[in-house]
Amino acid sequence: MTPLLQVQGIEKRYGARIGCTDVSFDLFPGEVMGIVGESGSGKSTLLNCLAGHLEADAGQVVFDTRADGPVDTLTMSEPERRMLGRTDWAFVHQHARDGLRMSVSAGGNIGERLMAVGDRHYGDIRDKAIDWLGRVEINENRVDDRPTAFSGGMQQRLQIARNLVTGPRLVFMDEPTGGLDVSVQARLLDLLRGLVREMGLSAIIVTHDLAVVRLLADRLMVMKDGHVVEAGLTDQVLDDPQHAYTQLLVSSVLQV
């Protein structure tokens, strides 16, 4: 089996300071990988380098494209990379406002990616938007409302619908449950888990919440000071952490 994503020696520096360095891993189709670490550990920098939002200083991010097989996305032309970002890749931001057009209706938000890849039939676009609202548990009578009228949890679900409507194969998520109430988080996690399985999605999820990765991620990478200090099966890393930092991280979680 060809990995969907092969990451080799990714490094990003901010001047003399290390954002992240020497990060390598393979992600296979259908796999969900979590990246955990405290604020400033470089996990968001890494995610943004992988997704092409930040320019990495070194390394390769080889994606198995539908048309041409494995291609290094860091050396791709910008139009190709942006096309990938609208079709096979998706990015779910921590703050839904960063990933939504707040002045456009829910239906328009979901429809944008469809129109961006050439859909020109209003009725079809609207039907798909309504279908996706249902899949993220938003009532279809909200299709013409703007996200400004939505709760935080609904906005986040709308962002997910907007991202998944074109059937991407790889989803990047940056703290997808950050800033949400615990009950809302649970609903979102359950929804994401269902969608990941149903669509056979691969995903890379950055979070500092170990409960989130336990539920969603098959594999885990633990980062500290820009380095990956430990990686492995999620439950193994959480239940039998090998590295000092991971042990500290795991033991710091309050038991409920």
Added chain:
Amino acid sequence: MIELENVSKSFTLHNQGSAVIPVMAGASLRVKPGECVALTGASGAGKSTLMRVIYGNYLAASGRVMVGDLDVAQAEPREILALRRETLGYVSQFLRVVPRVPTLEVVADPLLAVGVEKEAALDKAADLLSRLNIPKRLWSLSPTTFSGGEQQRVNIARGFAHEYPAMLLDEPTASLDATNRATVLSLIEEAKARGAAIVGIFHDVEARERACDREIDVSVFTPEMAA
């Protein structure tokens, strides 16, 4: 089917002066298809640790942990995940599920994961829940709010939904009444009959004697230092 060879396990507590605690050494065992082996030994002897090493939940320090053709001690995460999905089932003492998911789907989940049709998976789940006397009115609710005994039975139903060739059972009959215990024991017998290799921990002597073909005392694997 399950074959351990000279397996050792230790914990290094980096945040407590890097204390190294060896908990297991020279562990070897073989379980054939259709065989059920009970792990025995005093509390703290390392029964659960051994099960977790087989499941890949704990990382073995050395040795081979073969389940089928896969050495769990050396395998890639995705290989272990595939093993858990297809080959190796685990009934733990505690139910860990996503909130909000109805009981029926919790039980059907392992079947869906291996590609069984939704309807067939739900039928099988319903059958198991009935056998384990979970009232039908609870099936549409999340098991997170159930009593301890009910959760345990849901957990067993989930563990036996897919017919794994190898199974790990951690106290499957604990906190069950006589009727349900009998049901669980017959589930184990059915699994053995179809050729499953089973490693289990049973405190209940009667259950152990009925279900298991032989016993392995894990205290022989306990290193001197830790004793």
Added chain:
Amino acid sequence: MSDYNFAYLDEQTKRMIRRAILKGLAVPGYQVPFASREMPMPYGWGTGGVQVSAATLTPDDTFKVIDQGADDTTNAVSIRKFFENTAGVAVTEETEKATVIQTRHRIPEAELNEDQILVYQVPIPEPLRFLEPRETETRKMHSLEEYGLMHVKLYEDISQHGDIATAYAYPVMVSDRYVMDPSPIPKFDNPKLEMSAIQLFGAGREQRIYAVPPHTKVVSLDFEDYPFEASKADHPCDLCAAEDSYLDEVILDDAGNRMFVCSDTDYCRSRRAAGHVGRLGTELGTEDAA
């Protein structure tokens, strides 16, 4: 007049603007940045159009200015006077006689020919601006032909109003490449954007010039199930009885009486001169309300 260089602007500025115009003609629909000058009129009064006209006019030209189709509004009159004073060119109100026509918000009804240049005043040249405020991002979208957002705007129209409610500044695709704002002309005029004359667009405040060369393909964006329609008020002109011209609605009194008249005053005048009389019109030469 001798106090000014011909047509107000100095020759170096005209060369700069002409280069922008030529580039615009070479890349139809592409917004060319230019160093817009301060003009002796406020932004929003056509400073972009005036600079393009100034760089385009020659002493032999005949100049016409319309504002919403009319030759006699303050804006049209003052721009016409401006070039009479600074360039000394001939001026006219007759579309057929003009060689350079500066316009705000309309395309004349009479078909233009290949010896004519139509200069548009443009307030906001960027059609993507309403949904994407970042200039860096809209430029990238143009260069990469990422125009999904334009349809989002039309989608929003239909979802909120039942059909595409954008009635003016209706976005078009020029020569299968660039999405362009045709300036706030009514969408009724959109089909006329494919014409024999040269069309130049000037945005003074936004410092952009763009162009559509003669006979260039210009397609109004739409959906398969909501095709573009060039609409107008469903009336004949009350003065000249024209059925095919774009109409202004005029409220006559507090009782709700109203009339519809051609927005293109020259077109209406010439039809009446030819003897056409509408519901409220009288024969030309006699006194009337218009």
